[in-house]
Amino acid sequence: MTEEQHFLKIFLHNKKGMAGLIIVLIFVAMGILAPYVTPYSPSYTNPNAFLLPPSSKHPFGTNVLGQDLLTLDFYGARISLIVGISAAAIAVGLGLIVGLFSGYYGGVIDEILMRVVDFFIVIPALVFMIIIAALLGPSTVNVILVIGMLSWAPTARIIRSMVLSIREWPFVESAKANNAGSLYIMFRHIFPNVSSVLYGNAMLAVASAIFTQAALVFLGVGNVTDISWGGIIHEAYATGALDAGDLSYVIPPGFFIFILIFGFILIGYAVEEILNPRLRILKRQ
């Protein structure tokens, strides 16, 4: 059995992980299959059927332009997943690199990098994101970059603290004696030893990025022409539908955001549990 098969076998027996995976897969299917399963085209507008309450024709009602909300909610899964995963990849990648360098080299490099991390941990990220996103202009790529660039600091700190202890293990010295360079030691020897935490962390980063993206779009930052859950809630708010008590407008996208985030968090816990055998043993006792 290869390691991958072994991992899969344990994962399949992990209830939390499976629940999370199923949730995420449902949303992935929703995003991919949206054109085939939704009753309307997302661009179809009907001025005569705006702000309809839920009915058999429109299960979640329609928006101000008369677009079917169920259709939009399905298409909205795409942006959430794309932004969530890409932004988390940037954040975790940056955090990993900064953490590895900081922890491995120590000294002045560590000092400088950690003060940068302090800065990014202390600044109110959402406010900062709004400003930068506004400066960069509205586009999905910009939202991804902004979220990624502003949420790597916690990962960097966690990885650094682990590297600080791992770099003192004898196998690192032994790798040096085998003529391994610093980069090789960092990525080939130390990285696998921090990966359990990194992968778990990455899932949580996806969850957090999905939420941040929704929040940004809700606040009117980012690309409002893309169909996204945050955008739908923003629209409901901006057009007064929320005040009018039109709950079918906001509850489905809000619920989807919540459930999708929950799914990623479950996977995150499961991955960490599986990759760190000590956690598994603790649970069994």
Added chain:
Amino acid sequence: MLEISNLSIRYGSKEGGVRALEGVNLRIEDGSIFGIVGESGSGKSTLAMALMRLLPKSGSVEGGQVLLDGQDILSMPDREFRKLRGSKLSLVFQGAMNTLNPLMRIDIQVAEPLVLHGMSEKDAALQKAHETLELVGLDASTWRKYPHELSGGMKQRTVIASAIITQPKVLIADEPSTALDVITQVQIMNLLRSLQRRLYMTVIFISHDFPLVSEMSDRIAIMYGGKLCETGRNDQIMHRPMHPYTVGLINSVASIGNKRKLSAIPGDPVDMRNPPSGCRFRPRCSGATEKCASYGYAVTNVESEHDVYCTLYGN
């Protein structure tokens, strides 16, 4: 030929630091096993790390030379030395069982030096790693395992395989058998000796275990407090020990069946931050005289190849 002349190593600053090694002179012939014996803090491991140029940041070479085939390995540029480290000059670490990465298959780890030195492609290196693991007595069922799946002795064999895969000229084995049980220890020693003959390596065998060193080595050096006490051929050291410390060491070794009373060397190991003047063994030495307090560590050649650093013999 490895020639160490007048090597001195210091940890920490000039004022507050510790001189871990002082004026060490050794000549190590090609294809021989050279044993270095000493208690904790005698500078054995410092010597090993200095030869590999892997001293911690606080450590610095104060003086002296190490010539490997006439090339000074301490003063050559880093880039030059890196070609030697792990290829011509290999190290089996103290507590070698912890020197394996827990998350890497052992054959990949054994192949690592070859890949890192660009000596062969990955597949060929892995092939060579399997051959080398076979050579150290690990069969095919273990090649793809992870360190935690192996016993202590198997891990030790793996570490040795990774050290010899580049066919080094000099293999430094720093306490290669500590933490192993006696039977495994003997197996590892036999393995090292057979590999040494087969690959015609020079082995520098560092240990606090005097009987083991005498079992293994062609020539032996005894160290105390960062300085040499006595060097000589195995038979000279074992049968005609000269230095009081060597004599004390030999008398403190237990042997099965021999009901002779064991004698310990009185006193504590030398405080390296505040070493005594003159001979460092002086406070514990039964034969110490006033002369020892101002002793300048001149070597006395008592017979051919047998050197003693003691006032009892000459100056």
